[in-house]
Amino acid sequence: MSLLRTKKFLFGSSFLIILMTLSILNTVLNDGEIRQEPFFYNDDGTINKAPPYPPFDVFPLGSDMYGYDMLHTVVEGAKYSIGIVLVVAFLRMFFSVVLSYFLFRVPESVFKALKTFAEPLSFFPQTLIAYFLLSTVVLYTIHGFHHPLWVRVSYEFIILILIAMPSLNVQLIEQKRRVWKEEFIQSAITLGGSKRHIYFKHILPQLYEEWILMFGQQFLQVLALLVHLGVLHVLFGGTIMGEGPPSSVTHEWSGLIGLNKRFMLTYEWIVYVPIMFFALTAISVAMINKALSDLFKHREMVRNNRDM
Template identity: 30%
Template sequence: MTKRTFYWAGIIILSSSILLLLLASLLFNLDADETIQQTVLIYDDNGKILGGAPFPPSLQIPFGTDREGFHIGDKLLEGAQFTLGAAIVVSLLSFVLAFGIGVFGGFTKLKVKALSHKFFTSFYFIPQSIIAYNILYPVIWEPVQGFTTSLTERIIIEIMVLAIIVTPTTAILISNETEQLLGEEFITSARVLGGSSFFILFKHAMPHLKMRLFVIYPKIVIQILLVIAHLGFFTLYFGGTDVCYEPFCDPPKPFIQEWSGLMGTNYKELGLSWWIFMAPMLCFAVTILLLNGIAKCIEGLMDTSPHKIERNQHRREVIAENLETSKRADPFHLINRSGDA
């Protein structure tokens, strides 16, 4: 198996794993007969109670149950479409915005570019979760009088806000990649021959830039997943936080069964029934590992592409030729000790 075949196989397997999980979640939620299983008590053959919820992971209940007896595996499957779907949609929207801004920034030579670059660079040092929390708190946290927006409206607002928050850092990355590519000799030759910016972008730049863009997209999805997870710890759940202001109420809870809500509402279980918290966190971790593996495989394809191998071979030949030339040259001059001319 060649390296390129190995990397292609890795991309297909890892991407298929995420898509199959998303598809299974969609089918689970579309099936009206499918409900989250609940096991409150377990009996033996004689009808004697053997135990009550929460039950730890076992062969019968792989992910265990929560304190109400609901199967955590069913909850994770139901919430996958919201968590993964939101991350994919937000990342796609952010990617489109960042691509437009980044490519424009790579081509432009205006003075405002330096100013905007410095402004957007500040987003590298400000935690995106903190920005998202301050913007989304009035939208997601239920007020005393109740929500004036619907669940769909809150989801749309959250998707737009998260996309805008992630866009600046991605735009800088694409701008730097574009600017670096425009410095290549074949781009300079195209400019000399009178090629327009649009012609250079689509004819010369995009064939080389597209693989780098494919590497960027999984990393954006990882960023979004981390922000959504952090918001869950801040009790801001995707789609809204259901807050009760009456006495003797339950703690704030999510409106939908998504992974960040399952983590945020159960983090206190880590020292008690650890599986209730660890199961959704494991889903986040595995998804991020799969996405990171996709990015690494794409980078491997870039390193083993014929064009890059040819360029590297040409560079090695040039370096070897320069070394050989320097060895043949005689940099020393004979000095007459007697001082004769």
């Protein structure tokens, strides 16, 4: 069984790769500019058309209130939206794997205390935690931003990573403790294998497939979290709050949804276009995860048949 022959994997990965490539090329070749048609005039100088333009009129997916092509806007913001989610999901998994390495052999009483602390946090909405921790840093005030862009971005990365660490660590520790109790691990201990040797030679090969699937789950979780924060006007990199409507520092998708939700009942395509791309991205990642899950199950079946 090969991933490259799996329709789910091909569709999901192709969508993400094409979207990211177009987004990066727009920055490299077009300096990040987005097509705009402010007004269309008649021969006598009067205004014939004014934004927002509906889909299939001027642009394929319509324009926003300022005449910017919605499809072009979403493509430009893809590298930020998908890139942010990829980095956060990867760092969540990386730090949790490293930290759980030092914690999975703690005494049972210590592990129960960690679990007692982490389990309530898994039921508390991460959106609320992130909102209260981020809103005072990323929102623009009458005095401007209190912190430079790199500080706001770094702080937001740290918060988005840390809020998932307790429950994710407990989950990884439970997986490692489960494998540690297997007979072949006890045999390796009896033969004198060190903790480091057993961990890297016996435990990791048993769990890395589960971690790959967990990375996809974290990707979807972070994607949903950014949408929720966007609706609350907590945008990645900062939200400019002035006399007019709020605006975003970047064109990332959660900002497009949160800033334009007021047009939901009038110019609905301005909101639905970024929502559609969020949904397509989530579906693509879910399809990749399903293809990987099927592949891992097939490998397990082959291994079991070989051992019989």
